[in-house]
Amino acid sequence: xxxxxxxxxxxxxxxxxxxxxxxxxxxxxxxxxxxxxxxxxxxxxxxxxxxxxxxxxxxxxxxxxxxxxxxxxxxxxxxxxxxxxxxxxxxxxxxxxxxxxxxxxxxxxxxxxxxxxxxxxxxxxxxxxxxxxxxxxxxxxxxxxxxxxxxxxxxxxxxxxxxxxxxxxxxxxxxxxxxxxxxxxxxxxxxxxxxxxxxxxxxxxxxxxxxxxxxxxxxxxxxxxxxxxxxxxxxxxxxxxxxxxxxxxxxxxxxxxxxxxxxxxxxxxxxxxxxxxxxxxxxxxxxxxxxxxxxxxxxxxxxxxxxxxxxxxxxxxxxxxxxxxxxxxxxxxxxxxxxxxxxxxxxxxxxxxxxxxxxxxxxxxxxxxxxxxxxxxxxxxxxxxxxxxxxxxxxxxxxxxxxxxxxxxxxxxxxxxxxxxxxxxxxxxxxxxxxxxxxxxxxxxxxxxxxxxxxxxxxxxxxxxxxxxxxxxxxxxxxxxxxxxxxxxxxxxxxxxxxxxxxxxxxxxxxxxxxxxxxxxxxxxxxxxxxxxxxxxxxxxxxxxxxxxxxxxxxxxxxxxxxxxxxxxxxxxxxxxxxxxxxxxxxxxxxxxxxxxxxxxxxxxxxxxxxxxxxxxxxxxxxxxxxxxxxxxxxxxxxxxxxxxxxxxxxxxxxxxxxxxxxxxxxxxxxxxxxx
Numbered sequence: 001x002x003x004x005x006x007x008x009x010x011x012x013x014x015x016x017x018x019x020x021x022x023x024x025x026x027x028x029x030x031x032x033x034x035x036x037x038x039x040x041x042x043x044x045x046x047x048x049x050x051x052x053x054x055x056x057x058x059x060x061x062x063x064x065x066x067x068x069x070x071x072x073x074x075x076x077x078x079x080x081x082x083x084x085x086x087x088x089x090x091x092x093x094x095x096x097x098x099x100x101x102x103x104x105x106x107x108x109x110x111x112x113x114x115x116x117x118x119x120x121x122x123x124x125x126x127x128x129x130x131x132x133x134x135x136x137x138x139x140x141x142x143x144x145x146x147x148x149x150x151x152x153x154x155x156x157x158x159x160x161x162x163x164x165x166x167x168x169x170x171x172x173x174x175x176x177x178x179x180x181x182x183x184x185x186x187x188x189x190x191x192x193x194x195x196x197x198x199x200x201x202x203x204x205x206x207x208x209x210x211x212x213x214x215x216x217x218x219x220x221x222x223x224x225x226x227x228x229x230x231x232x233x234x235x236x237x238x239x240x241x242x243x244x245x246x247x248x249x250x251x252x253x254x255x256x257x258x259x260x261x262x263x264x265x266x267x268x269x270x271x272x273x274x275x276x277x278x279x280x281x282x283x284x285x286x287x288x289x290x291x292x293x294x295x296x297x298x299x300x301x302x303x304x305x306x307x308x309x310x311x312x313x314x315x316x317x318x319x320x321x322x323x324x325x326x327x328x329x330x331x332x333x334x335x336x337x338x339x340x341x342x343x344x345x346x347x348x349x350x351x352x353x354x355x356x357x358x359x360x361x362x363x364x365x366x367x368x369x370x371x372x373x374x375x376x377x378x379x380x381x382x383x384x385x386x387x388x389x390x391x392x393x394x395x396x397x398x399x400x401x402x403x404x405x406x407x408x409x410x411x412x413x414x415x416x417x418x419x420x421x422x423x424x425x426x427x428x429x430x431x432x433x434x435x436x437x438x439x440x441x442x443x444x445x446x447x448x449x450x451x452x453x454x455x456x457x458x459x460x461x462x463x464x465x466x467x468x469x470x471x472x473x474x475x476x477x478x479x480x481x482x483x484x485x486x487x488x489x490x491x492x493x494x495x496x497x498x499x500x501x502x503x504x505x506x507x508x509x510x511x512x513x514x515x516x517x518x519x520x521x522x523x524x525x526x527x528x529x530x531x532x533x534x535x536x537x538x539x540x541x542x543x544x545x546x547x548x549x550x551x552x553x554x555x556x557x558x559x560x561x562x563x564x565x566x567x568x569x570x571x572x573x574x575x576x577x578x579x580x581x582x583x584x585x586x587x588x589x590x591x592x593x594x595x596x597x598x599x600x601x602x603x604x605x606x607x608x609x610x611x612x613x614x615x616x617x618x619x620x621x622x623x624x625x626x627x628x629x630x631x632x633x634x635x636x637x638x639x640x641x642x643x644x645x646x647x648x649x650x651x652x653x654x655x656x657x658x659x660x661x662x663x664x665x666x667x668x669x670x671x672x673x674x675x676x
Contacts, residue, residue, distance in 0.1 A: 017639060018639075019323050019637060019640075021322055021325075022319060022322050022616060022637070025615070025617070026616060026620070028613060029614055030562070031562040031566050033617045034047075036563055036566070036567075037621045037622075039560075039563060039567075040359060040621060040623075050101075050623075052102075053102050053105040054105070054109045054625060054628075056090065057087075057090070058625070058627060061083060061086065061109075061110055065627055066422065066647045068113070069422060069630075070651060070652055072249075073249045073250075077115075077198075077250050080113055080114060080116075080250045080251075081115040081199075082115075083114050083115060084146070087114065091103070107304065108304070109628065111628075112250070113250065115199070115250075116149060117251060118150070118152050118193060118196075118200075119150045119151065119200070121297065121300065121301075122194075123152050123203075123204055124140065124143050124144065124150070125296060126204050126269070126293040127140060127143070127150075127204070127222070129271075129289075129292055130220055130269040130271050130272065130290070130293065131269045131270070132270050132271050134266075135222075135269060139222065148202050149200050149202070150195070150200060150201075150203060151196040151199075151200040151202070151203040151254070152194075152204050152293075153190040153193045153205045153206065153223075153256055154166075154190070154193075154294075155192045155193070156187060156189060156190055157186060157188070157189050157190075157191040157255075158185075158186075159188075160437075160441060161441045161444040161445070163206070164217070164218070166208060167183065167187065167188035168181065168182070168183050168188050168205065168206065168207040168208065169181070169182050169210060170205075170207035170208065170209050170219065170268070171210040172210065172211040172265070172275055173262075174277065174279045176262070177264070178262045178263060178264055179263050179264075179265065179268060180261070180262055181205060181223060181260075181263065182259060182261075183256075183258050189238075189257040190205070191242065191255050192438075193254055193256065194248075194253050194254075195252060196239065196254025196255070197241030197252030197253055197254035198254070199252055200225060200226065200239075200254070201224060201226045201231070202222060202225065203223050203225055204221070204222055204269070205221050205223045205258070206218050206220055206221075206290075209275075211280070212281075214281070216281050217290075218290055219268060219273060219290060220269045220290065220293075221263060221267055221268050222269065223258065223261060223263055224263075225237045225239055225256065226239070236259045236260050237258060237261060238256070239254060239256050241254050242254060242255055246430045246433065247427060247430035247431040271284070271289075272285040272290070285380065288389060289376070289382075292373075294440070295369065295389055295392045296369060296373070297439055298392045298396040298440065299366050299392055300366075301396075301435065301438075301439055302358075302395070302399050302435075303363075305431075305435070307355065307358045307362055307399065307403060309403060309407055309432040310354065310355045310406045310410075310432070311355045311359070311619075312622075312624055312629055313351070313411065313425060313428050314348065314355050315619040315622055315629060315634055316423065316425060316633060317351075317410035317634070318339065318348055318352065318615045318618075319634050319635070320417070320418075320633045320640055321339035321344055321414075322337050322615075322616055323337070323638040324414075324415075324417075325338070326338050329341070339612060345609070345611075347413040348410065349607075350574070351409055352618060352619065353573040353574035353611075354403075354406050354574060355622075356550070356567065357549075357550045357570075357571070358403065361395065361545075361546050361549045362399070364553070365391065365395060369388060372384045384467070386452060386467075387467040387470075389452070390449045390469075391449075391469055391545070393440060393445040393449050394445060394446060394449030394538050396442075397436075397442035397446050397449075397538075397539075397542070398546065400436055401436065403432055403435070404432050404433050404435065404436060407428050408433075411423075411426065411429050417640070417644065418633075420632075420633075422631075422644060423631055423632060424629055424634060425631070427630075446535045446539060447535060449538040449541065449542070450509065450537055450538040452470075454510050454513070456470040456473055457507065457510055469545060473503060473506065488599050488600055488603045489568075491554065491575075494547065494572075494579070495544075495547055495548055495551055497586065497591065497592060498540075498543055498544040498547045501586060501591070502541045502543070504588075504589060504591075505537040505585070506537045506541065508533065508537070509536065509537040510537075513533075516529060516530065547571075547578070550574060550575075551571060553567075554567055554568055554571050566614060569607055569610055570611065572603075573607045576600055577604065579600055580597075580601060620636075632647050
């Protein structure tokens with residue numbers, strides 16, 4: 001018996017009462033789900049380690065997660081801090097290295113319920129990336145042992161993505177060899193930093209650096225904000241929690257106001273820039289390195305927070321859609337599974353394909369980001385940094401927009417039960433919706449990518465070589481292939497189609513911008529007047545990169561024919577869904593004709609029917625335990641209705657019925673009693 005069959009046999013034994021409707025879906029699977037899980041995990045060894053970690057944590061942490069839905073902010077926050085203490089102790093007990101694979105899977109297992117997300121996810125990486133060896137040696141051991149708790153204070157009340165507009169200042173005082181940090185207005189105060197509200201003792205504060213009367217732009221400084229003895233704010237520091245949010249109730253997002261706060265000179269993170277004792281400023285590398293931490297944060301947030309939300313939503317919605325029966329599909333027969341309806345397939349299966357596309361994209365993006373980081377750190381080579389910055393900004397916007405829409409589509413596809421918090425879908429939806437603004441507002445991110453694209457287009461027109469991701473801008477115009485039933489699902493065909501669309505959108509936007517400038521319009525006015533086109537161009541580029549990356553990942557699976565077959569169907573569906581969702585763009589210049597679009601639509605509908613047969617195994621391959629989904633309707637055994645009732649009974653409001661009756665209802669009911 002294969003490992004997969006043994007594993008699933010054990011799972012089935014754990015779920016003795018599996019809903020026959022979902023059991024039938026799994027028995028009809030024509031590929032090895034375990035092999036696909038290995039592909040998604042990056043290898044069988046990784047799957048083994050991940051499951052081992054989840055098994056260790058399951059007994060104490062991954063239990064009764066439905067209780068989270070009945071907790072207030074204080075209880076949620078305290079629970080995450082408790083988890084930090086427990087996991088630190090457990091990692092030492094299990095001898096799991098902080099930089100080992102187990103650590104990564106710990107965060108996957110308890111994502112969202114682990115305290116100090118900014119401390120671990122941004123503060124520590126920022127010091128590692130921007131600090132000198134001496135600064136790393138001082139601050140990282142303190143941080144990893146939680147002797148200090150750090151936050152990342154960049155966003156201001158009145159300034160977000162436009163970092164050059166930050167008002168916070170750090171003025172160097174050569175007489176004391178200190179920086180004096182001030183936030184001169186209410187709009188300058190830091191707003192939104194996670195772990196700031198009540199946890200952080202320190203923060204990496206981004207401020208405009210001034211030495212010898214000259215501004216050198218934004219730089220990072222380590223600032224202590226609370227006492228290590230009693231946790232009270234230090235002199236000149238005003239700090240607190242910003243209050244309730246749409247989601248992330250457990251995260252203490254905060255505010256910070258600094259007035260004449262002095263820090264020692266060595267607290268400026270100085271790997272790439274330095275201030276001498278007398279105030280001389282010296283730059284050691286690209287000023288873009290001050291943005292590098294956010295580049296890596298975007299990569300990690302997309303991979304560990306945003307994409308998993310879509311994968312979980314697809315798992316919940318697709319499982320629910322095969323146990324939920326609604327209306328007669330064939331007159332006289334029992335109600336059909338709602339996933340048998342083509343309209344439900346159109347709602348959910350493109351989201352499933354998007355989840356797979358986003359996963360493979362994030363793997364490639366993370367690999368490239370790590371390569372660039374090592375080039376910079378070991379060789380001082382910054383040449384690939386602009387390309388990485390453009391990719392991460394554009395793809396952050398593109399993937400988060402896609403996942404936000406996808407999670408919400410999954411929620412709506414589950415009808416009334418999807419509106420219940422107990423389904424797990426509303427919390428996924430509200431959490432994911434935040435990603436369009438944090439770590440960079442999406443429209444601004446697209447515009448940053450557009451600026452890079454136009455520089456590359458100009459370079460291509462002057463005969464210069466281009467970075468790999470934009471090399472297609474140097475290629476001659478692509479002639480349309482004849483789209484027929486025979487080649488509509490040929491990856492080469494739809495990759496060329498997306499490349500043509502991206503190239504046309506970029507050139508049209510550039511032409512519009514240049515035309516306005518040549519007519520005498522000032523450049524900033526021309527840019528604003530062209531901004532809608534610019535965003536469309538960046539989005540077209542990102543769509544092309546995503547489809548191309550999906551196809552490249554598909555090519556790596558040819559040695560596994562069964563897996564290649566099912567993943568190709570997902571790739572085909574993703575590409576065709578994008579074409580049909582932007583029909584006007586593809587028909588615009590005749591590159592795709594109406595007749596070809598008809599064939600694309602027909603193939604699209606056929607793919608929906610094919611993937612519907614294996615939709616449940618495809619979400620099973622994500623391998624999220626019920627405890628991680630925390631969904632009454634998306635559980636592995638398909639017993640959605642009994643679990644909804646079981647969880648609803650746990651509501652702390654149920655025992656309060658008599659109190660309400662005594663206080664308000666009793667007086668209303670007294671008079672009708674005698675009449676009845």
